[in-house]
Each structure stands twice: as C-alpha cells, then as structure tokens.
Amino acid sequence: MKEDPILTTMITELKRGNLTLCVLSQLRRPQYGYSLLQLLADKQIPIEANTLYPLLRRLESQELLSSTWDTNEARPRKFYVLSEKGTALLIELGKAWQEQYQRVGALLAEEDHE
C-alpha cells in the first residue's frame, strides 16, 4: 500500500507530542546523548539524533535535567539525568498522558461497537 502523506504527517505529529515524555522517562539514570538514542531505539521509540541532542539541551536550560561531563573515559561525554524539578514534572506529565490515553482509548472503543 502506498503511504498516505497526510497520515504520515499526522503520525509524526502524534509521536512528536510524546517525545519529551519518552526522553524524560529514560533519564532517571544518567545517559549521554548517543546511549539515550540507542536506549530509545531498542525500546521501539526511534528518535532522530538531530532532534534528540537539541532537545536535551533545551530540557537542561529549563532545569529539568542536570548534566555532568565525564572525562575519565577515552572520549569525554556529557551525561544527563533528571533534576528534582524534572522528576516531579515527569510524574505529572506521566499522569496527564495516562489520562489522555484512557480518554482517547474510550473514544476509539466507542467507534468499534457501532
């Protein structure tokens, strides 16, 4: 089947809306850019590198993440982890997502019975 460009755009938008939540959820433990990229890809949430790296930086500037440079390894790496503010926000955002998921789910279930 040929891919519908409208559908593709809508799916991309849908995924984009959840991106921040996905990223935050994986930063309870410290990760550096590339490791987070792989971690998300392994969990079926592929994300473009050129989206993830700027996003991390933005979340840091919003004080949701804190960062440290690890220079002990062969390559220096910048590790990000949830800050206190970020942890609190993740819980709230997660709740909001659950709520939305259930409501949308209910709407879709309604359609099925008709």
Next chain:
Amino acid sequence: MSDLIDRYVAETIRHLSAADRPEVSRELEANIQDMVGNDDSEEHIEQVLLEMGSPSVLAKQYRGKARYLIGPETFDFYWMVLKLVCLVVGIVTVVITLISLFFSETQMSLGMMIAKPLGSLFSALTSAFLWVTITFAIMDYYQVNTVAESWDAKALHSLEKAPTRVIKKSDSIADMVGLSVFFLLLVVLFSRPELVAIYRKEAAAVPLFIPSALKPYIIGWFATTILSFIVSALKWFKGRWTPSLFILSASVDLLGIVYFIFVATRWHIYNPSFLQIFPSSMTRWQIIVKAASVALLILTLIGNGDDAYTVFRRTRPDEADSVPQR
C-alpha cells in the same frame, strides 16, 4: 580527530549565539564521535553526518525557535501600519511637491513637472517602508507585545449590526494628511517667520510677525498638532466611535482651537508696521482676530456636536433598521 566532523560542528555553531557555541560544539562533537564509533573511515563519517542532517537545520533545532524579521504574530499589525504610513506619506509628499512646483520660480518642462513628484513619491515611500519595517523588526527582536492581550465576547455586543457609528477611514486619513501638511507649514513658519508678509514691488516686504515674539508659541502649536495627529490615527485604528474616543477627540479639537485663539490674541507677536498698512490700525486688527476666533470656535463646536450626535443618539441601530408599520 576527523576534519569532516570539525567542519560540520563549526558549520552548525556558526548559526548559534556566541554564548551557546562552546558548549554545543563540545557536546555535539562528543555525540558524533560516539555515533561514528571505532569505524572512522571517511565513508562511515559521511554516513553519520548525513544522518545528522543539514547543519543549518540542526542549528535551528538548537535555537529552539524560528527567526523572523517580523514574526507572524506581529505581521497583521505591521501590514496595517505600513499601509497607513505609506498612504499618508505618499499624499503629503505629492501635495508638498506640487505646492513647491507651483511656487518655484524656475521654468520647468512638463516632463519634469511629472517626473519630480514621482521621484519624490518614490523616495518618500521607500524611506517610509524602511523606517516602519526597521521599527517593527526592532520591536520583534525585543519581543514587544503588539497583540491585544485579552478578548472578551462583550466586544461583539458593542459592535453594531448596522454600523452607524463608523468613522470613515478616508476622513481620518484626510485629517492626517491635512495635519501633516499643516505641521510642515508650521516648520516653515518656525524657521522663516518673515515669509508671511506683504510683498510690494517698490519697497521691502513687510512681515506680519515679529519672529522672536512668535517662535515660542509655535513650539506649543507643534505639540497640539502632533496630539491631533495621534487622535486621528487612533480614530483610523478604532474605526468606530466610542464615548471615550469622542471625549478624547473633542477635547483635543478644543485644545487646538483654544491654543490657536490664545496665540492669535498675543498682540505683541504682530509687527506694528504691518498693521499700519493692513488694516491700518491695531484696534481694527484686534476686531478681525476676535471675530475670526469666535467663528472658528463655533465651527469646531458644530463639528463636535455633530460627532456627539453620532455617538450618543438615542436610536438604537436595530430600531433604525426596522421599517415603520404605517
């Protein structure tokens, strides 16, 4: 260390603010190195960079927001102001150029008489466009908010079904043009008061005013003219009468006329030798000025009364709409 990666990073941070550059550069390079891994062949590096996409797109992501000279929120307002400024500046320029052509002493061909106003019109419109755009670009840069903050459904109720309290745009624009021309005449009067004079063939011109006495009053006149201009612009912007707009407009009109009468009755601004030629004595001149003042005041009051009728009349628009039964 790969040359390609360095270039890619340099190309990306070039678009960022100086404060962001060092950190983004270091982090981006580390990330790309991680993506490249141990296979640092040129083909593999190229492939990784291709995945990262264009440096300018990446830089846009880092900046977090698109950059505009004039952003989408401001654009409507900018466009409105631009149209108004160009219209007023254009008409004033043509009027002034035609007046100056009329008074110019040098002979001019028909072609020149057409070309000159067009030339001034072009340069005036160009600079009007330039300054409006620069002003808005600066406002946008510093994030000045031009969007009305809150909107209330009440605003709809105050709009009329049959718009009877409309202020014609063309009227406001004519006011602005008139005031601009008047302002320029005031500038001339301020810098060369001796030009207003009786010119005689056989003797030197006799100016009406004593420049040093008149000049301080003109400064106040500049102020009232600018004030009137602002009110006209406001009337143009609002497009319909409200009680507060009427009160503002009427007070500024009255202020202008009262100030005019105040200046005209400062008898020491007039040149005694002028008054001896016309109308032959100070007493007669005083009578003329006082009569003119009263006439002007009455005309202004009639104008304001007319506006007041439009604003405060009893008839509601929907009543006005309905046709009498009999």
